[in-house]
Amino acid sequence: MHKERFSGLKILPMIDEDLDAVVDIENVSYVRPWSRKTFVSELNNPISHAFAGKLNIDGKDVLAAYSVSWIVQGEAHLLNLTVHPDFRRMGIARKLLAFNLRFMEEDAVGTVFLEVRRSNDAARILYEEYGFREFYVREKYYGDEDALVMGLELEDPLKSPYSLWRD
């Protein structure tokens, strides 16, 4: 159904050795990037699930994307989903998001939430494609801008037309 403009994306749990590359991508991707300390604390947080997407380029694994989500009692919060600027518009975020949704579903998650800047059209379009809908607005959540809180119900897959992450 979707364009695949790369092959061989491996998605693995994020490890300490990934953090140099993760922090570099984070710093060029956000006005208020997470610090290395934040990522280290996520790696040590039992409710946190951090994944790294790696491409094999010239025989070497290159960190192309990462995600961080929390799962607590059937509810998930997608906190971070980022793709290296050089590898955007290749379908990598789609792959990583689908992987996360499958992972959450297997962990009996009913609802997934996330926050996105109102102006972040790229992310909003991606999330909407996977069935996320705007739940409410957190005004000036980012200081300079509102956050849209988006949500997706995973509970009733048979009624959902948004089964893109299911094989």
Ligand SMILES: CC(C)(COP(=O)(O)OP(=O)(O)OC[C@H]1O[C@@H](n2cnc3c(N)ncnc32)[C@H](O)[C@@H]1OP(=O)(O)O)[C@@H](O)C(=O)NCCC(=O)NCCS
């Ligand atoms: C948002 C982000 C994760 C998308 O990653 P990506 O790998 O480029 O996304 P994909 O290639 O999987 O795109 C999937 C679809 O999302 C939409 N999309 C992605 N980037 C877009 C853009 N810049 N403009 C419009 N639509 C876009 C398109 O519908 C796209 O499908 P198409 O390429 O077939 O048209 C990436 O731009 C990024 O890391 N941005 C900075 C960090 C960020 O904002 N993260 C989200 C925080 S909530």
